[in-house]
Amino acid sequence: MRVLPAGEDALLVEVASGEEAQALHAELLRRRAEGSLRIGEIVPAARTVLLDGVSEPARVAAELSARDLPAVPPRAGGTVEIPVRYDGPDLAEVAAHWGVSPGEVARIHAGTEFRVAFCGFAPGFGYLTGLPPRYDVPRRPTPRTAVPAGSVALAGPYTGVYPRSSPGGWQLIGTTGLVLWDHTRVPAALLSPGTRVRFVPVATTGPAA
Amino acid sequence: MTDRALVVVRAGALTTVQDRGRPGYAHVGVPRSGALDGPAAALANRLAGNAPDAAVLETTLNGCSVRPRSTVTVAVAGAPCPVTVDGRPAAWGAPVRVRAGSVLDVGAATSGVRAYLAVAGGVAVEPVLGSRSTDLLSGLGPAPLTDGAVLPLGTPRRPPARVDAAPQPAPPDELVLRVTPGPRDDWFTPAAVRVLTSRTYRVSPASNRIGLRTTGPALERARRDELPSEGMVLGAVQVPPDGTPVVFLADHPTTGGYPVIAVVRPADLAAAAQAVPGTPVRFTAVRRR
Numbered sequence: 316m317r318v319l320p321a322g323e324d325a326l327l328v329e330v331a332s333g334e335e336a337q338a339l340h341a342e343l344l345r346r347r348a349e350g351s352l353r354i355g356e357i358v359p360a361a362r363t364v365l366l367d368g369v370s371e372p373a374r375v376a377a378e379l380s381a382r383d384l385p386a387v388p389p390r391a392g393g394t395v396e397i398p399v400r401y402d403g404p405d406l407a408e409v410a411a412h413w414g415v416s417p418g419e420v421a422r423i424h425a426g427t428e429f430r431v432a433f434c435g436f437a438p439g440f441g442y443l444t445g446l447p448p449r450y451d452v453p454r455r456p457t458p459r460t461a462v463p464a465g466s467v468a469l470a471g472p473y474t475g476v477y478p479r480s481s482p483g484g485w486q487l488i489g490t491t492g493l494v495l496w497d498h499t500r501v502p503a504a505l506l507s508p509g510t511r512v513r514f515v516p517v518a519t520t521g522p523a524a
Numbered sequence: 525m526t527d528r529a530l531v532v533v534r535a536g537a538l539t540t541v542q543d544r545g546r547p548g549y550a551h552v553g554v555p556r557s558g559a560l561d562g563p564a565a566a567l568a569n570r571l572a573g574n575a576p577d578a579a580v581l582e583t584t585l586n587g588c589s590v591r592p593r594s595t596v597t598v599a600v601a602g603a604p605c606p607v608t609v610d611g612r613p614a615a616w617g618a619p620v621r622v623r624a625g626s627v628l629d630v631g632a633a634t635s636g637v638r639a640y641l642a643v644a645g646g647v648a649v650e651p652v653l654g655s656r657s658t659d660l661l662s663g664l665g666p667a668p669l670t671d672g673a674v675l676p677l678g679t680p681r682r683p684p685a686r687v688d689a690a691p692q693p694a695p696p697d698e699l700v701l702r703v704t705p706g707p708r709d710d711w712f713t714p715a716a717v718r719v720l721t722s723r724t725y726r727v728s729p730a731s732n733r734i735g736l737r738t739t740g741p742a743l744e745r746a747r748r749d750e751l752p753s754e755g756m757v758l759g760a761v762q763v764p765p766d767g768t769p770v771v772f773l774a775d776h777p778t779t780g781g782y783p784v785i786a787v788v789r790p791a792d793l794a795a796a797a798q799a800v801p802g803t804p805v806r807f808t809a810v811r812r813r
Contacts, residue, residue: 319707320812322787325757327707356550358755360779365755367550372812434553435753435779438662442753479663498652498664504552 316384318376325367326376332362333432333444333472338384339364340508359433359508361442394511397476399425399467401516403487405455409469412452420488421516423450429474429512434504439478439496441506448472458484465491467514474514476506489514527593528677530643533627535669536588540658540733541647542640543579549653550778554664556758557657558774560733560797561638564602567690568642571599571619573682578646579656581669583639587630588669590641594624596677597644597684601692603636603798617692619684636695636798645678660733661775695798699727701771701788702810703761708751708783712763716743720761720769720785721809728768729801734777735762735770736796738805742767743785753779759788761807769807771796 316339319327330336340359343366346352352375355368369375401421410417429445446469454470459482462468466477468485477483478495495505506512532539542565545558559565559582566576581588587605592598599619600607607614608629614620622628630639649656649666658665669675709717725740743763756762760772762782771788773796786807788796799805 320704321707321757321784322704322759323789323812325787327754356548356755358550358778360754361752363752363754365550365757367755367757368547433753433779434551435777436553438549438552438554438664440553502552503653507552 316380318380320372320376321365321367324369324372325365326369326372326379328364328366328379329362330364335384336360336362336364337430337432337509342384360435361433394428394513395505396513396515397467397491397493398517399489399491399514400518401489403466403468403489405486406488409452409486409488413450424474424488425514425516429514431506431508431510431512432473433508434506436475437478437481439504439506440475441508441510441512443474443512444472446472446474452486454484455486458482462487463490465493467491527624528645528679529593530590530647530675530677531593532588532669532671532673532675533591534589534629535671535673536583537586538584539588539669540582540660541579541649541666541675542582542657543655544577545657545774546653546655546659546664550755553662553778554653555659555661555775555778557655557659557665559640560774561602561640561794563794564638564692565640565642567692568599568601568640569646571601571617571685571687571690572597572642572644573619573680573684574642574644574646575681578642578678579649580643581641581647583630583641585637586632587639588641589627589629591627592622592624592643592677596622597680598622598628599642599684600630600639601642601690602638602640603633603695605633605639606631615689617690618688635800637800638797643677644680644684648676648678659775661777693795695800696795696803699795699799699803699805701792701796701805701807703786703788703807704810704812705786706784709785711745711747711751711783712785713744713746716745717785719743720807725769725805725807727799727801727803727805731801733773733775735772736799737770738768740768740805743769745783751781751783753781756780756784757787759790759793760784761786761788773797
């Protein structure tokens, strides 16, 4: 673990893997909840956790460097189920990358338990991990100018669902009618770091909602 | 409809509703947002008799015009600019009474970029996650003003400040940004860090609420591999592949994949909000306090 300074009152903690980042995130949330750590924002990412608004950065940095992380118990609470029609325009291309049929892509994807590793890009957009590394896919060489809201997509080791229409270079494998972000709802984001997710296939002709 | 409202007569190049932003949601991808020149927005609110977290209008370069439907007190702070009511000169940087139906014009900035118009009672659009700020990156909060739009106002709580003029810092002729190196200064050559903190950059016209873009010598990377996405702080000096630094402002993305060579002290970012394109920028290295 490396603790890097990020300005006056923030620390970027770098760890060896995405799993370790998720474990560190869970541990930091636990310490903040019990009151032993005062931090404004805790932002997990691919290999790091950012601690922003730290009241005593030097002390916190020393403490983090000195201690091993306990393994995270799986987060309590249910799994978010996302209904999906596997009808994306890039399904055949992803199938070719994986060396399987398009139907097999749906079976593998829907058979995986995902977890939100981190969020970013847009409010409510989660980077979901869970697929084995052999299913990594590259981004599209030319990003689309508009990816429809509800698109279920793959890039690198991640799966994501576009909360609203936006440009994007991920490979689109399906569509959901589920609303990922609604600022009038509490919480506004359906997915936050640590949330477990399953994709549930629905018939390609019916509504995915 | 209540008559406590503003009708937008001239929206200006980019006028947005801003308050102190929505911190605390970076982990779900929500930028902090909020007034870019926080002290100027707070001063405008103080002059108008508002609480510091009341929502104000942030204009860009050429101001805006509004017509209140009821008699209100307003105050303009930030970038110096001519203020008129029905074409007659009114005070900048002090409370001004505007009668119902009169047109208040916040003119083009004579220096600086962003003026702040506070109206007694505050702009009372519906808050999103506790803030009324327009967030241009993710589209949260009210859309930028358009001609003819109507903005509801809150109820004034206190009388306006009793001042004729309030001291305000002038927009910078040279923008000095104090930085502390890291977190990814080791992704650059030692020469790159020296270049950043010894050479002069200039504010690029491509700057916006997301980032202060610069032109100047490119910073050379020591590592060519791709940085996995990581959390970004306000004031982060991110270096995209073209090598010219971008200073992250209020609407910055919460995570990013380009290395951050240094971080600007947040106290220096109000001046960055007022630096016109072409302003020289010097990054000076300081030790962490």
